[in-house]
Amino acid sequence: MIKIENLTKTFRTTEVETLALNKVSLEVRDKEFVAIMGPSGCGKSTLLNIMGLLDNPTSGSYFLDGKEVGSLKEKDRTNVRKGNIGFVFQSFNLIDELNVFENIELPLTYLKIPADERKRRVNEIMQRMNISHRAKHYPQQLSGGQQQRVAIARAVVSGPKIILADEPTGNLDSKNGQEVMELLTELNKEGTTIVMVTHSQRDAGFASRVINLFDGQIVASIAEM
Known part of the structure; x- marks a missing residue:
């Protein structure tokens, strides 16, 4: 599924050069749930952004389903992301001007899915996430837990092979965080590969490997028992 070899990422300004990733190599198997942990500034989010094709490595290789994608140009990266990778972020990243239904529908619109099929998929995922009653509400009218449910629904509505989650419970209380992790675990059991960045040992406990x-x-790379 995911294979990274000797991946390095350096950020440069006119005065400073920062080595964010130093010859990282790893594999994530199909249908695996992997948690990435470490202190702030260790390169976790940088690695996730490269996995999600939001950024390119400075050197090294990134293979997705056997195809080298780390060196792709932006347009080609976008095309690979569509329908293959879903994102869930700590800050939810919902669009304030769109209601719940419209936020979830957005990836399907980008994929040019017909309107009837978009409606069917969005209604189905809203029911699963228990947010159907909020379909016409806007993000600012939702609780944090509800916003993250919308973000997860948007990430999975197109049926991606991979979900990348960056601190998905970071802005949630314990109860809502637990529910979000249970949702991610259900999706993983159904066959979705998940890579999650987290500071939480509790959240990491849901993963099959840390x-x-x-x-x-x-x-370290540790399989959970």
């Missing part, structure tokens, strides 16, 4: 990152390097 990767520890420190100073841009993998220092």
